[in-house]
Amino acid sequence: MHKGCAITVGDLGEFGVIQRISGRLPQGAAVLLGPGDDAAVLRAPDGRVVVSTDLLVEGRHFRRDWSSGYDIGRKAAAQNLADVVAMGADPTALVVGLGLPPDASTEWLDALTDGFREECDLVRASVAGGDIVRSETVVIGVTALGDLGGRAPVTRSGARVGDVVAVAGRLGHAAAGLALLEAGVAATGPLTSLVEAHRRPLPPYACGPEAAGLGATAMLDVSDGLLQDLGHVAGASGAGIVLDPAALPVPEALADAAALLGTDPLEWVLSGGEDHALAATFPHHVRLPPSWTVVGRVVEGEGVQVTGRTRTTGGWDHFRG
Amino acid sequence: MHKGCAITVGDLGEFGVIQRISGRLPQGAAVLLGPGDDAAVLRAPDGRVVVSTDLLVEGRHFRRDWSSGYDIGRKAAAQNLADVVAMGADPTALVVGLGLPPDASTEWLDALTDGFREECDLVRASVAGGDIVRSETVVIGVTALGDLGGRAPVTRSGARVGDVVAVAGRLGHAAAGLALLEAGVAATGPLTSLVEAHRRPLPPYACGPEAAGLGATAMLDVSDGLLQDLGHVAGASGAGIVLDPAALPVPEALADAAALLGTDPLEWVLSGGEDHALAATFPHHVRLPPSWTVVGRVVEGEGVQVTGRTRTTGGWDHFRG
Numbered sequence: 001m002h003k004g005c006a007i008t009v010g011d012l013g014e015f016g017v018i019q020r021i022s023g024r025l026p027q028g029a030a031v032l033l034g035p036g037d038d039a040a041v042l043r044a045p046d047g048r049v050v051v052s053t054d055l056l057v058e059g060r061h062f063r064r065d066w067s068s069g070y071d072i073g074r075k076a077a078a079q080n081l082a083d084v085v086a087m088g089a090d091p092t093a094l095v096v097g098l099g100l101p102p103d104a105s106t107e108w109l110d111a112l113t114d115g116f117r118e119e120c121d122l123v124r125a126s127v128a129g130g131d132i133v134r135s136e137t138v139v140i141g142v143t144a145l146g147d148l149g150g151r152a153p154v155t156r157s158g159a160r161v162g163d164v165v166a167v168a169g170r171l172g173h174a175a176a177g178l179a180l181l182e183a184g185v186a187a188t189g190p191l192t193s194l195v196e197a198h199r200r201p202l203p204p205y206a207c208g209p210e211a212a213g214l215g216a217t218a219m220l221d222v223s224d225g226l227l228q229d230l231g232h233v234a235g236a237s238g239a240g241i242v243l244d245p246a247a248l249p250v251p252e253a254l255a256d257a258a259a260l261l262g263t264d265p266l267e268w269v270l271s272g273g274e275d276h277a278l279a280a281t282f283p284h285h286v287r288l289p290p291s292w293t294v295v296g297r298v299v300e301g302e303g304v305q306v307t308g309r310t311r312t313t314g315g316w317d318h319f320r321g
Numbered sequence: 322m323h324k325g326c327a328i329t330v331g332d333l334g335e336f337g338v339i340q341r342i343s344g345r346l347p348q349g350a351a352v353l354l355g356p357g358d359d360a361a362v363l364r365a366p367d368g369r370v371v372v373s374t375d376l377l378v379e380g381r382h383f384r385r386d387w388s389s390g391y392d393i394g395r396k397a398a399a400q401n402l403a404d405v406v407a408m409g410a411d412p413t414a415l416v417v418g419l420g421l422p423p424d425a426s427t428e429w430l431d432a433l434t435d436g437f438r439e440e441c442d443l444v445r446a447s448v449a450g451g452d453i454v455r456s457e458t459v460v461i462g463v464t465a466l467g468d469l470g471g472r473a474p475v476t477r478s479g480a481r482v483g484d485v486v487a488v489a490g491r492l493g494h495a496a497a498g499l500a501l502l503e504a505g506v507a508a509t510g511p512l513t514s515l516v517e518a519h520r521r522p523l524p525p526y527a528c529g530p531e532a533a534g535l536g537a538t539a540m541l542d543v544s545d546g547l548l549q550d551l552g553h554v555a556g557a558s559g560a561g562i563v564l565d566p567a568a569l570p571v572p573e574a575l576a577d578a579a580a581l582l583g584t585d586p587l588e589w590v591l592s593g594g595e596d597h598a599l600a601a602t603f604p605h606h607v608r609l610p611p612s613w614t615v616v617g618r619v620v621e622g623e624g625v626q627v628t629g630r631t632r633t634t635g636g637w638d639h640f641r642g
Contacts, residue, residue: 032369033474036557038407038542039373039467041474044365048353052360054452055418055462061454086359097376097462131375133382141376141418141462146360153354153362221359236357 009109010102017132020106024113028126030092030147040129042093042145050146050153052083058137066181069108071199072140073115079223080144081123082203082276086221088154088212089146091205093128094120096142099135123205151212159218159237159281165296166288168207168278171226171249172265173197175272176257183261190253191260203276207291211280214288219280225271230279230296230304237281240301243270245308247295270306330430331423338453341427345434349447351413351468361450363414363466371467371474373404379458387502390429392520393461394436400544401465402444403524403597407542409475409533410467412526414449415441417463420456444526472533480539480558480602486617487609489528489599492547492570493586494518496593497578504582511574512581524597528612532601535609540601546592551600551617551625558602561622564591566629568616591627 009017018035027034033041042049054076056062062072077094084091096116100109116127125144159165177198180187187195203221211219218237222229226243234241250265258265281298282288330338339356348355354362363370375397377383383393398415405412417437421430437448446465480486498519501508508516524542532540539558543550547564555562571586579586602619603609 033476037474037476038404038540039371039410039465039474041408041469042370042372044368044370047365047368049363049365049370049466050360051363051414051416051450051464051466053416053418053450053462053464055420055454055456055460057420057454057456057460060456083359087362089360093372095372095374095464097374097464099376099378099460129372129374133376133378135376135378135381135460136458139376139378139420139456139460139462141374141460141464143372143374143416143418143462143464144360145370145372148362153358153360155354155358219359 006105006107008102009100009104009106012106014132017109020109021113024110025117025127027128028124031126031128035129040093040095042128044147046148046150048148050084050087050089050148051143052080053141053143054080056140058139064138067199069111070115073112074119074200076140076142077116077119078201078203079276080142081119081125081205082221084144084146085203085205085208086219086278088151088209088219089148090209091123091125091144091146093126094142094144096127096130096140098130099133099139101136101138102134104138151209154212154216154219156218156220156233157236159233159239159298161239161298161300162284163217163281163298164284164294165230165241165243165279165281165298166292166294168291169204170197170202170275171222171277172254172268172272172275174201174274175268176254179261180257185260191257193253194257197275201274201276204278204291207278210289211278214282214286216280216282219278222273222275222277222279224273226279227270227304233281234302234304240299241296241304242299243296243304243306245306247293249293327426327428329423330421330425330427333427335453338430342430342434345431346438346448348449349445352447352449356450361414361416363449365468367469367471369469371405371408371410371469372464373401374462374464375401377461379460385459388520390432391436394433395440395521397461397463398437398440399522399524400597401463402440402446402526403542405465405467406524406526406529407540407599408467409472409530409540410469411530412444412446412465412467414447415463415465417448417451417461419451420454420460422457422459423455425459472530475533475537475540477539477541477554478557480554480560480619482560482619482621483605484538484602484619485605485615486551486562486564486600486602486619487613487615489612490525491518491523491596492543492598493575493589493593493596495522495595496589497575500582501578506581512578514574515578518596522595522597525599525612528599531610532599535603535607537601537603540599543594543596543598543600545594547600548591548625554602555623555625561620562617562625563620564617564625564627566627568614570614
């Protein structure tokens, strides 16, 4: 990354970096004015705009020796786009604030930019603007915007007793991949998919607007672990949630990794974040498409119970974790 | 800041911090759904949304020993709100990503939050959402959104030969204040206003939408220095700009500070950033209100010339600066 002969972002200077990044970022139809001015101008045809922001700090949210620039770009984009679809909206654009050490190579920056662009391509969004500053370590501030297309936003507070709880996307894969990396296990065969999952989530983007269209009563992006995040739904909705562990998907790779590390794969499924699955509640009569798996139900009471298990409170606290 | 008995953000934990911040942030009329969900939902009545983002890094953009939490909040909000008004839009909301060391005190965090809120109050905007993460040093990612109210966005590229160049707001004050701080001069009397200007800009918010309504052909927020920023207007518009130094405001405090430090106050006025003045071009027939001062004109050619002076290329490069 810091080879002596590589061109660095410090060599290019601020405006050179901006020019280089902008040149790799085609602008989609939602962008009326892209990078290069004081602000971008985006279409907001619904008359409302959905906006979410995340800050990613090197050493805390990613490591440059464990993830390529490309993967970091994909992941940073994905986690914000997932927040937008979790409201039932279609993402339109990202704006990105980037803190870079001057010795970061332009190759690394290009890869990061390409990662952002390719993740955005999955939902036809664009990186419409940003800010570049000097920083000791890499810092990435990402803000995603989206359009509701006439749909009501799906919040955390609408779950009703009798609703079913369903998930779309992967659970526990990224946590298992991180555990393998931390244990220094050389992942081979199916286990490589778990390490890949840590490097690059695969949020089920289409499922967010789909759920809103199906009448989801509550929805969120699973970023801190299923139990903790469903706890937010339960709390905000004034109800309890009971999960059926037998309904939770535990694919073979997860079971293999757990056996290797001597742990319970269901812990990853229940408490692992970073896969950016979606969890939603639906009226029980809604016929769900195969992308959604029913894993529990909304009951009177409070908190999240797992049938046959003591409640696990695991999850991610960004100060204590 | 790190007193042994103070409650820290690490003591509160992530959700405690979020709750504490949210409790200090009333939500304005543009916010349909505020903090606490995956994303905020804002009104965008124009059908377009203006969005700008900045990243501020401790040690680079502020120092906690030179600026209070309150001042840092004011400044971080101000520089983003200024970008939105520089497009001719009315700011509606900010979202803020905050990286905090666990030993930061809750008093400091409260002051930062209050600074954000009070700066937003000036333009009736709200802090509608955010993200809190752990970080070695304070990092602040701010994204501002705004509504054009039916006006065309005022970009950098519309200046035409024959237009006048005008500025609104202060120029060089923050740079002079920073120079006083760096020189270790104890500012007294009128000089304290310069140190205050470094700590807290006073962008002329109302002048942005006003200029758009008056038919401004180009506009930007002066963040990197008047010469450098007008150079962007000249370059994007394919024209030159001639500035009349005699027309540029050099108040007594600036002259006094320059005499004290043995420098030329016009250097601060021409090259100092961070006051977040607005610079705009207008057709020459437009009658400008007193908030705008004509300081030059748009001519055939390229670049920015200052009458009677060799062109100064000073300004701020975020990698080389």
